[in-house]
Amino acid sequence: MTIHKEGYTSIAIVVLVIFVANALVHYFASDNTFLVWTVYVLSFLLFVTVLQFFRSPTRRVVTDGNTILCPADGKVVVIEETEETEYFRDKRIQVSIFMSPINVHINRNPVSGKVTFFRYHPGKYLVAWHPKSSTLNERTSIAVRTEAGKEVLFRQIAGAMARRIVWYVQEGIAVEQGKEFGFIKFGSRVDVFLPLGTKIDVKIGDRVSGGLTTLGRFD
Template identity: 85%
Template sequence: MTIHKEGYTSIAIVVLVIFVANALAHYFIPDNRFVIWTIYVLSFVLLVAILQFFRNPKRRIITDEKLILCPADGKVVVIEETEESEYFKDKRLQVSIFMSPVNVHINRNPVCGIVSFFRYHPGKYLVAWHPKSSTLNERTSIAVRTHTGKEILFRQIAGAMARRIVWYVQEGVEVKQGEEFGFIKFGSRVDVFLPLGTQVDVKIGDNVSGGLTVLGRFA
């Protein structure tokens, strides 16, 4: 397992803060062993937390054009028929995955194909499970048309803790199933909009892994 490139700056800042906090403790209260050891423990917990958040585990991803892979690690919180009003402007099957701070926050392409639509929207930072987070929060919308003509849309949505969405795609580029398309820092959500009739292989409450768990199968 390695550390994702998006974490380098955050980890460097945390290490600097830990160094300064420990140095100040030793300078101002050298004889208070309880406080110093408390700072040691808190420093260790903070360092472990930031390292695990930006972890980048190695994964062996098997591609299959008939399958739709989960784009993120997390828990399935929504499976419902809904109106997708930004791009398709029709009825779609929505599957939403909530990513807590302890999940891997790398986002992966559910399918292979050509990016047919991309938009970034600045916005609010409501909690990721809020019903209006998908339309009011900072987010991106990415549609991919597969080589068989099927088209899906997936949306990165920032949460209350997240303040930065990162993406690595743009309209017209070809993407490969399972490869990274972005990263969201801290708690967040990913919505996937599938054609009606798509077989969904997950259920609400399932814990899923990006690029490994099969989200569904095209009809």
């Protein structure tokens, strides 16, 4: 397992903060053993937390043109038929995955195909499970059409802690199922909008893994 490139700057900042904090404690309170060790422990916990957040585990993705892979690690919080109003403007099956700060935050393409739509929207930072977060929060919307003509839209949504959405796609390019399309820092959510009739293979409350768990299968 390695550290994701999006974490380099954040980790460097954390290391600098830890170094300064420990130096100040040693300079001003070296005789206070309890305080010194408290700072040591808190520094260690902070470093480990940030380090694990940006971990990038190696995964063996099995591609299949008839399946939709999970785009993110986390927990399934929504499965419902809904109106997708930004691109499709019709009824779709929405599956939403909530990513807590302890999850891997790499986002992966659920299908292979051509990017037919991309939009970035600046916005608010409501908690990721808020019903209006998918339309009010900072977010991206990406639609991909498969070789079979099936079209899937997936949306990165920033949460209350997430302050930066990163994406690596644009309209017109070809993407491969299971490969990275983006990253969201510190807690967030991904919505996937699937054609009606798609067989859903997960249920609410399931823990899922990006690029490994099958969300559903095309009819």
